[in-house]
Amino acid sequence: MGASAGAAAESDDAALLVRLREGDDAAFGELYRRHAPVVRRFALSVQRQGVDVDDVVAEVFLRVLRAVRAGRGPRDTIRTYLFTVVRRVVAEWSAARRYQLVGADELTERGPRQGDHQVVQAEGELLARAFLRLPERWREVLWRTEVEGHRPASLAAQLGLTPNATAVLAHRARRRLREAYHQAAELPLGRGA
Template identity: 80%
Template sequence: MGADQVASDDVVLLGRLRDGDDAAFGELYRRHSPMVRRFALSMQRPGIDVDDVVAEVFLRVLRAVRSGRGPRDAVRTYLFTVVRRVLAEWVAARRDELMNSDELGEHVPRQGDHQVTQAERELLARAFSRLPARWREVLWRTEVEGHRPASIAQQLGLTPNATAVLAHRARRGLREAYHQASEVPVGRARRCLRRV
């Protein structure tokens, strides 16, 4: 199949998708996800899962097309642009993190300091409880029980891509909630400094 035929078929699939045909989205995904994955791998950034990037890219394309925007033709070019945008956004978001989990582990006391361990657990539990129920569910299933997003998608009533995106957002939300829970309010910090 030549490049012109692929492009022509993509235009037909996009038209069907705009008309609400979910099977057309599945076909676009099957056609282009291997290429999107290879492209994302070629631009890979440390700490960013390529499968999460692919899922996010196709989710954004689906939303764009369903809302009347998105590509009309040149699907591959559009997908590459979305890959670049997703990676840029996620890299920028990671810059805002104080430390990654490996760095955090280096600063936690190696000895079993029960009070420190208990405080960390309480912070994590508080952060987890602040998340929306859907995020808590997907985090529990993926991070605690060890399921891959694709294996629990049907139980959650989502596509495998949407489940991967949900899991990624839930992890990011937990990280943000944990940082917020661990911050000492300014007034309290000043009172502590006065005592020292």
């Protein structure tokens, strides 16, 4: 890529970052499409044993999205920022794995087993059932904080609450979701919801 093409790409990235800061989710998708292949190749070059490259790439983009939405993160050149986050994620995850002691009996439990996808699917169904049992306001605050990554204080005005009340609502919703999940787990899969 020539110098003028590189400058144009950086200019486009800066414009996409501005749009993302303004809440345009399509801008994030474009940044992802533009940079994910390069980030993946870079992650492969710094990869450590036991750290999945695709998980690293997903985590990197999630962290960047959260940073930008919180008013931090890159302003113009995103690629250097992405590479820095890759190094940080790989280092953090490698360090975390290094300190996990695994006994021989745990090794067989952690290894892939036939039917694991069925367990994951069943867990997902239980979680969905529990989530749908919550009042709409609790579902909204959980979705906005846990899935979209918003801080309760940033949602307060939209919910018509104080920042403190929003944090309490989010805490109660998480606790109730845990309880609803355990209740859903006690029912046969065909019933409830």
